[in-house]
Amino acid sequence: MTYIPIQSLDRLRLSIKMNIQEYVPLAKYTTFKIGGPARYFCAAKSEDDILEAVRFAKEKKIPVMVIGGGSNLLVSDAGFNGLIIRCGIKGIEFKDAGKRSVLIEAGAGEDWEDLVAQAVERGLYGVENLSAIPGTVGASPVQNIGAYGFDVSGSIDMVRALDTKTMKFVKFSNSECNFSYRNSRFKHEKGRYIVSKVTYRLAKEGKADASYKDLVEYFGKRKIADPTLKQVRQAVIEVRKAKLPDWRSWGTAGSFFKNPLIDAEHFKRLKREYPEIPGFPEADGRIKVPLGWIIDKVCNSKGLTIGNVSTYEKQALVVVAKPGATATEVIGFANEIMRRVKEKTGIQVEAEVEWAVA
Ligand SMILES: Cc1cc2nc3c(=O)[nH]c(=O)nc-3n(C[C@H](O)[C@H](O)[C@H](O)COP(=O)(O)OP(=O)(O)OC[C@H]3O[C@@H](n4cnc5c(N)ncnc54)[C@H](O)[C@@H]3O)c2cc1C
Structure with missing residues (x-):
C-alpha cells in the first residue's frame, strides 16, 4: 500500500475544488493570441476562489499572475511557470448616491464595455469616452485606462483587492x-x-465632453454642436473602429507603447527640429508627446513590417501580429521601434503592454 502525505491530499483536494488545470495554452486567453502554456491555470469566480488559488501557489512556492481579458498582455513563448488566475467575478449593481451621483459596484470579471454600455443607457456621465476598450473591470484601475481625453481614475470611487502579502482583502479610496x-x-x-x-x-447630470480632436472632427462633419451622452459614446465607438484594428481578427494589444512625458526643454529642442510635433502640457510641467506621430513622421515607421509583426497602418502606436508570430518576434520588433525613437529624438520609450513571463 502507498501512503499519500496529508499535505499532498490537501493540495489535491484544493486543485479539484478550484479546478486548477495544468499546462494550459495561454495564447487563446490573450488578444495577441501568442504565448506558451501556464504551468497551472484556474478561473476564479469569487473572492474565496482567489484566496484559495493564491494559497495553492504559496504552498507550491510559485509566482501568481492574474489576468482578465488578456488585452494588454504579451505572454512569453515559454509560457508562465506559475499559476495564472483568470478573474471572472461577476455582478454589476447601481446604487443611488444622492442628488448628483450613482455608484456602480462591479465584479472584477465583468466586461468593461458592458459596464460602459449600461451606464450610458441609464444616462450616467463619466465613462462614455472610454467606450469600446477591451478587457475587464478588474484591469481598469491597474493601468488607469484612458482614451479621448479621459482616464478611468476620474470615475473610480473605491477598489477592493486581495493583498497577497497579508492575505487580507483591502479597500483603496x-x-x-x-x-x-x-x-x-x-x-x-x-x-x-x-x-x-x-x-x-x-454623475446623474452633466455634459458629454467631445473636445478631443478626433471627436471635434467627427461632430464638425455632422454639424452637431452640442452632442448628447449617447452621441459621444457612438462617436467614440465609430472613431475607434476606423482607427484601431479589431482584436478579434488581428493579434494585438492596442497601443504597445506609452505616450512619453518629456520636460519642456527637451520638447523645445524637438520643436526646433520638427516644427509640426504636437505636445500637450501636463499639470506637472512636462509635455505629453503623441508617440504615434513620432513613429510615423520622425521615424517613418508607420506600417513598418518585420517578419510577422507590424505597426498598424492607421495608427503607428499599435503593434499587430500575424497568426504564427512569436512573442520573441514581437519583443524584437518593439525593441527596434524603441531604438529608432531613441536615436531620432533621445526619448526612452516605455511599453504599455504587460509582459507575462516566469
Ligand atoms: C484593440 C485594443 C485597443 C485598446 N485600447 C485601449 C485604450 O484606448 N486605452 C487603454 O487604456 N487601453 C487600451 N487597450 C488595452 C487594454 O484594453 C486595457 O489595458 C484593459 O484594461 C486590459 O484589460 P484586461 O482585462 O484584458 O487585462 P489583462 O490584459 O488580462 O491584464 C493587464 C494587466 O492587468 C493585470 N490585471 C488584470 N486583471 C486584474 C485584477 N483583477 N487584479 C489585478 N490585476 C489585474 C494583469 O496582471 C496585467 O498586469 C486596448 C487593447 C486592445 C487590444
Missing part, C-alpha cells in the same frame, strides 16, 4: 490608488494586489 498616466499602485506594486471589485461614481 481613489487617492490611495496613486493613479497617474497609465499607472497606479496596482501596477507599481506588480503582483501584490488582486482586484476583486471596483466602485465607480458617475
Whole structure:
C-alpha cells in the first residue's frame, strides 16, 4: 500500500475544488493570441476562489499572475511557470448616491464595455469616452485606462483587492490608488494586489465632453454642436473602429507603447527640429508627446513590417501580429521601434503592454 502525505491530499483536494488545470495554452486567453502554456491555470469566480488559488501557489512556492481579458498582455513563448488566475467575478449593481451621483459596484470579471454600455443607457456621465476598450473591470484601475481625453481614475470611487502579502482583502479610496498616466499602485506594486471589485461614481447630470480632436472632427462633419451622452459614446465607438484594428481578427494589444512625458526643454529642442510635433502640457510641467506621430513622421515607421509583426497602418502606436508570430518576434520588433525613437529624438520609450513571463 502507498501512503499519500496529508499535505499532498490537501493540495489535491484544493486543485479539484478550484479546478486548477495544468499546462494550459495561454495564447487563446490573450488578444495577441501568442504565448506558451501556464504551468497551472484556474478561473476564479469569487473572492474565496482567489484566496484559495493564491494559497495553492504559496504552498507550491510559485509566482501568481492574474489576468482578465488578456488585452494588454504579451505572454512569453515559454509560457508562465506559475499559476495564472483568470478573474471572472461577476455582478454589476447601481446604487443611488444622492442628488448628483450613482455608484456602480462591479465584479472584477465583468466586461468593461458592458459596464460602459449600461451606464450610458441609464444616462450616467463619466465613462462614455472610454467606450469600446477591451478587457475587464478588474484591469481598469491597474493601468488607469484612458482614451479621448479621459482616464478611468476620474470615475473610480473605491477598489477592493486581495493583498497577497497579508492575505487580507483591502479597500483603496481613489487617492490611495496613486493613479497617474497609465499607472497606479496596482501596477507599481506588480503582483501584490488582486482586484476583486471596483466602485465607480458617475454623475446623474452633466455634459458629454467631445473636445478631443478626433471627436471635434467627427461632430464638425455632422454639424452637431452640442452632442448628447449617447452621441459621444457612438462617436467614440465609430472613431475607434476606423482607427484601431479589431482584436478579434488581428493579434494585438492596442497601443504597445506609452505616450512619453518629456520636460519642456527637451520638447523645445524637438520643436526646433520638427516644427509640426504636437505636445500637450501636463499639470506637472512636462509635455505629453503623441508617440504615434513620432513613429510615423520622425521615424517613418508607420506600417513598418518585420517578419510577422507590424505597426498598424492607421495608427503607428499599435503593434499587430500575424497568426504564427512569436512573442520573441514581437519583443524584437518593439525593441527596434524603441531604438529608432531613441536615436531620432533621445526619448526612452516605455511599453504599455504587460509582459507575462516566469
Ligand atoms: C484593440 C485594443 C485597443 C485598446 N485600447 C485601449 C485604450 O484606448 N486605452 C487603454 O487604456 N487601453 C487600451 N487597450 C488595452 C487594454 O484594453 C486595457 O489595458 C484593459 O484594461 C486590459 O484589460 P484586461 O482585462 O484584458 O487585462 P489583462 O490584459 O488580462 O491584464 C493587464 C494587466 O492587468 C493585470 N490585471 C488584470 N486583471 C486584474 C485584477 N483583477 N487584479 C489585478 N490585476 C489585474 C494583469 O496582471 C496585467 O498586469 C486596448 C487593447 C486592445 C487590444
